[in-house]
Amino acid sequence: MANDNKKAFVEHITPRDENFSQWYTDVVTQADLMDYTPVRGSMALKPYGYRIWELIQAEADRRFKDTGHENVAMPMLIPESLLQKEADHVEGFAPEVAWVTHGGTEKLTERLAVRPTSETIFCTMYAKWIQSYRDLPMKYNQWCSVMRWEKSTRPFLRTSEFWWQEGHTMHATAEEAHEEALQMLHVYRELCEDVLSIPVFSGQKTEKEKFAGANITYSVEAMMQDGKALQAGTSHDFGTNFSEPFEVQYLDKDGKLKYCHETSWGVSTRLIGALIMTHGDERGLRLPPKVAPYQVVLLPIAFHKEGVLEKVKEVYNTLKDAGIRVKLDDRDYVSPGWKFNEWELKGVPLRLEIGPRDIANGVATCARRDVNEKFTLPLDNIAKGVQESLDDIQKNLFAIADKFKQERTKDVHNMQELEQQVNTGYARAMWCGERECEDKVKELTSATTRNIPFTQEPFGDKCVCCGKEAKTVIYFAKAY
Amino acid sequence: MANDNKKAFVEHITPRDENFSQWYTDVVTQADLMDYTPVRGSMALKPYGYRIWELIQAEADRRFKDTGHENVAMPMLIPESLLQKEADHVEGFAPEVAWVTHGGTEKLTERLAVRPTSETIFCTMYAKWIQSYRDLPMKYNQWCSVMRWEKSTRPFLRTSEFWWQEGHTMHATAEEAHEEALQMLHVYRELCEDVLSIPVFSGQKTEKEKFAGANITYSVEAMMQDGKALQAGTSHDFGTNFSEPFEVQYLDKDGKLKYCHETSWGVSTRLIGALIMTHGDERGLRLPPKVAPYQVVLLPIAFHKEGVLEKVKEVYNTLKDAGIRVKLDDRDYVSPGWKFNEWELKGVPLRLEIGPRDIANGVATCARRDVNEKFTLPLDNIAKGVQESLDDIQKNLFAIADKFKQERTKDVHNMQELEQQVNTGYARAMWCGERECEDKVKELTSATTRNIPFTQEPFGDKCVCCGKEAKTVIYFAKAY
Numbered sequence: 001m002a003n004d005n006k007k008a009f010v011e012h013i014t015p016r017d018e019n020f021s022q023w024y025t026d027v028v029t030q031a032d033l034m035d036y037t038p039v040r041g042s043m044a045l046k047p048y049g050y051r052i053w054e055l056i057q058a059e060a061d062r063r064f065k066d067t068g069h070e071n072v073a074m075p076m077l078i079p080e081s082l083l084q085k086e087a088d089h090v091e092g093f094a095p096e097v098a099w100v101t102h103g104g105t106e107k108l109t110e111r112l113a114v115r116p117t118s119e120t121i122f123c124t125m126y127a128k129w130i131q132s133y134r135d136l137p138m139k140y141n142q143w144c145s146v147m148r149w150e151k152s153t154r155p156f157l158r159t160s161e162f163w164w165q166e167g168h169t170m171h172a173t174a175e176e177a178h179e180e181a182l183q184m185l186h187v188y189r190e191l192c193e194d195v196l197s198i199p200v201f202s203g204q205k206t207e208k209e210k211f212a213g214a215n216i217t218y219s220v221e222a223m224m225q226d227g228k229a230l231q232a233g234t235s236h237d238f239g240t241n242f243s244e245p246f247e248v249q250y251l252d253k254d255g256k257l258k259y260c261h262e263t264s265w266g267v268s269t270r271l272i273g274a275l276i277m278t279h280g281d282e283r284g285l286r287l288p289p290k291v292a293p294y295q296v297v298l299l300p301i302a303f304h305k306e307g308v309l310e311k312v313k314e315v316y317n318t319l320k321d322a323g324i325r326v327k328l329d330d331r332d333y334v335s336p337g338w339k340f341n342e343w344e345l346k347g348v349p350l351r352l353e354i355g356p357r358d359i360a361n362g363v364a365t366c367a368r369r370d371v372n373e374k375f376t377l378p379l380d381n382i383a384k385g386v387q388e389s390l391d392d393i394q395k396n397l398f399a400i401a402d403k404f405k406q407e408r409t410k411d412v413h414n415m416q417e418l419e420q421q422v423n424t425g426y427a428r429a430m431w432c433g434e435r436e437c438e439d440k441v442k443e444l445t446s447a448t449t450r451n452i453p454f455t456q457e458p459f460g461d462k463c464v465c466c467g468k469e470a471k472t473v474i475y476f477a478k479a480y
Numbered sequence: 481m482a483n484d485n486k487k488a489f490v491e492h493i494t495p496r497d498e499n500f501s502q503w504y505t506d507v508v509t510q511a512d513l514m515d516y517t518p519v520r521g522s523m524a525l526k527p528y529g530y531r532i533w534e535l536i537q538a539e540a541d542r543r544f545k546d547t548g549h550e551n552v553a554m555p556m557l558i559p560e561s562l563l564q565k566e567a568d569h570v571e572g573f574a575p576e577v578a579w580v581t582h583g584g585t586e587k588l589t590e591r592l593a594v595r596p597t598s599e600t601i602f603c604t605m606y607a608k609w610i611q612s613y614r615d616l617p618m619k620y621n622q623w624c625s626v627m628r629w630e631k632s633t634r635p636f637l638r639t640s641e642f643w644w645q646e647g648h649t650m651h652a653t654a655e656e657a658h659e660e661a662l663q664m665l666h667v668y669r670e671l672c673e674d675v676l677s678i679p680v681f682s683g684q685k686t687e688k689e690k691f692a693g694a695n696i697t698y699s700v701e702a703m704m705q706d707g708k709a710l711q712a713g714t715s716h717d718f719g720t721n722f723s724e725p726f727e728v729q730y731l732d733k734d735g736k737l738k739y740c741h742e743t744s745w746g747v748s749t750r751l752i753g754a755l756i757m758t759h760g761d762e763r764g765l766r767l768p769p770k771v772a773p774y775q776v777v778l779l780p781i782a783f784h785k786e787g788v789l790e791k792v793k794e795v796y797n798t799l800k801d802a803g804i805r806v807k808l809d810d811r812d813y814v815s816p817g818w819k820f821n822e823w824e825l826k827g828v829p830l831r832l833e834i835g836p837r838d839i840a841n842g843v844a845t846c847a848r849r850d851v852n853e854k855f856t857l858p859l860d861n862i863a864k865g866v867q868e869s870l871d872d873i874q875k876n877l878f879a880i881a882d883k884f885k886q887e888r889t890k891d892v893h894n895m896q897e898l899e900q901q902v903n904t905g906y907a908r909a910m911w912c913g914e915r916e917c918e919d920k921v922k923e924l925t926s927a928t929t930r931n932i933p934f935t936q937e938p939f940g941d942k943c944v945c946c947g948k949e950a951k952t953v954i955y956f957a958k959a960y
Contacts, residue, residue, distance in 0.1 A: 035608065035609070037604070038604060039555040042555035042556075044553065046552055047551065050552050072524065072526055073524065074517075075519040075523075076522075076556075076641060077594075079518055096583075098557070098592075100578045103520075104629045105575065112519065124518060125524050134813075140527065144625075
């Protein structure tokens with residue numbers, strides 16, 4: 001009975017082109033990544049979803065440490081008075097803060113915000129910790145969850161609570177802080193492209209779209225299979241906007257007291273949403289091997305027959321010893337076809353079937369999740385063959401997504417072209433730089449500016465909206 | 481100037497026997513593990529303190545996964561109605577809950593608790609996730625912070641917010657749940673003894689001291705250098721106490737709907753407090769190599785001289801490549817003596833000095849932090865010598881602490897002996913099992929029952945307090 005329920009479950013994924021949004025929800029829930037909870041707008045990450053996050057964390061954390069950052073843990077509650085110290089910041093975040101007003105039975109004299117982000121508490125502590133130029137740079141990061149009281153929510157994309165990392169760094173000079181912000185954007189691009197196989201547009205946000213309190217916000221923007229944009233990571237240069245009100249100062253070599261220059265940068269469990277909408281297909285998830293909880297699923301075929309289970313276990317141990325994440329599915333109460341469906345739904349990159357005939361031939365029958373193609377790998381030196389396949393899948397998923405991204409990005413020369421293009425993808429346009437045109441494009445097309453690319457390559461001299469002199473190339477897209 | 485400040489700083493550690501509590505605070509702050517924050521009772525974990533936690537986490541997490549547990553993430557806010565479903569539980573936790581009452585400008589219809597622990601939300605989700613016996617056991621864990629609105633706080637030992645892991649598991653039978661609770665206590669014992677070099681007393685808590693809502697609570701109890709007990713980890717068998725009100729049921733093979741049997745278990749950043757108070761000395765921390773952020777500090781001596789820095793860097797790379805966590809301290813603005821003090825304060829297990837004379841002799845001059853003893857290691861095959869020293873330090877710290885624990889544990893036969901013994905350590909006593917005697921001992925001596933050892937070895941037949949028939953051996957101690 002349980003099986004029949006599940007079977008029906010697996011088969012009911014809404015086709016992408018019929019209803020992309022429903023397809024997404026179907027995949028998220030049926031692949032067992034998360035579940036809804038009784039807490040408004042908050043999700044629970046189930047083991048399979050959380051394991052993906054752990055793998056993303058490990059890849060990101062290693063890169064943070066390699067670039068000289070250290071992890072810390074800050075309080076999750078932030079006194080209201082701290083939030084109010086930077087005017088733009090409080091204006092941006094106050095409407096979506098969850099407030100703690102009571103401790104036990106006692107009413108608090110000051111409300112405490114469940115952190116929506118931690119600039120204010122980091123600055124408070126940095127002001128204590130930094131004295132001299134010798135303490136700089138101070139480059140800390142924390143892994144935690146934050147809370148933003150969202151009106152409407154979608155799993156991984158927008159939830160009241162979400163899991164993320166937030167790096168906060170202090171530097172002696174404006175140049176150094178600026179370099180740090182760019183460096184971390186580069187780390188995010190690498191994380192997206194090399195680890196998640198998600199190609200991105202790197203660039204600078206407009207004044208309108210930048211973070212509340214920042215001088216400059218950089219972003220990496222991904223393209224989902226419905227052509228919409230998903231902001232995958234941001235990196236901010238604050239200058240001294242926070243260090244002045246929070247008095248984060250250092251004594252320089254010249255004996256003068258100076259304000260520190262600050263950055264912050266973050267990626268979140270949103271990246272899991274990006275993974276799904278970049279790589280998923282009609283059969284469910286397709287996971288890049290580097291973040292797949294199981295890179296290989298191993299299925300014994302006709303495993304009541306002598307020698308099958310022994311051989312499969314031998315292969316299992318060989319792959320495990322080679323550092324490959326492998327799952328042996330030896331359930332005897334579901335059919336192989338059932339298992340195929342389930343592991344395809346869960347996006348396992350490589351499936352190996354081993355039955356009596358395979359063993360006789362000295363091979364494993366393989367199926368890659370990225371392409372519809374069966375092949376065999378010799379059981380001798382199986383780990384090498386598997387690793388090569390995984391490497392190829394990792395690259396191929398990127399290539400597929402990159403081709404899609406290029407096909408769905410077009411230069412537009414007028415509002416008509418822009419309006420049409422943002423229905424299917426990104427519009428590259430010339431822009432005068434005025435907020436007015438940005439607002440007008442949004443009003444007419446519901447597309448927003450994504451970012452201003454570092455490499456400009458202008459293709460005209462007139463603003464796509466007002467026709468006046470263009471100052472920059474910019475990407476427009478509808479966004480999550 | 482900065483140096484002079486710091487120098488004075490390092491030297492001002494209150495002697496342990498003068499004021500143990502002040503010694504603890506001095507070490508915690510001066511070794512740069514944490515700092516106080518403007519949030520009542522909440523601390524910030526600084527990089528050095530957080531790195532110790534990361535290393536503890538890695539060791540624990542590996543053991544959880546090896547015993548078949550998976551990580552998940554649950555919402556940090558829990559609706560008040562969920563907390564109220566289990567009577568003992570809400571009674572135990574309600575007085576120390578931080579309440580969220582507003583989201584943005586909107587007053588919530590139901591208050592939300594910042595989780596003090598997560599039994600209630602886990603049970604809510606398990607009720608959705610578990611259908612049949614095939615789904616069992618379900619063994620999940622989460623790493624997070626929790627909040628308990630404490631009146632008086634001490635770094636790592638008792639803070640409003642603290643970081644921990646909480647495992648929550650569901651089983652088909654009472655026996656299985658009971659085995660799980662014991663298994664995880666065993667994991668905690670191993671974590672304390674093999675990783676943290678902290679010997680512990682394993683046993684069962686009394687009815688009075690058990691967790692709010694549990695049938696049985698097991699604990700591992702450590703002994704600090706002032707003879708006081710510190711509860712290092714707990715593991716609870718809930719039976720069906722939560723699964724009944726939360727309706728966590730499964731369809732068994734026999735077609736009947738049955739309640740699941742539950743456990744939960746946790747260790748927290750308290751373990752860092754235990755580390756300090758078990759191993760620290762007059763010069764500061766002494767860290768077991770397995771959780772030392774730096775296992776080795778490498779100091780170049782007279783490093784303006786030709787070849788010194790090159791050689792030291794070569795040794796640095798050799799050790800790093802061998803997987804040893806090594807810090808090269810090549811600051812040229814502080815003296816070697818200064819560096820000695822600082823790294824001793826921070827508890828680095830092994831110091832290597834390399835100067836022109838050492839290089840000429842083909843050795844490194846070494847100092848172990850656990851014993852006051854200098855020796856040399858040949859530069860050829862230095863990684864092997866270092867690893868052997870680290871292994872020995874790890875074992876020796878345990879041996880020192882274990883000797884202390886044994887010396888400070890005594891059998892007591894009457895209240896006078898008990899009262900005396902709990903001033904310096906643990907009292908092993910015979911107990912009638914009645915709450916009345918437990919309360920009386922606490923009232924008269926301020927010592928509490930720690931736990932009932934698994935191996936009993938009774939040494940009398942009369943209760944230490946009332947003189948009536950004794951039912952069990954039990955440990956009493958004053959506790960953090």
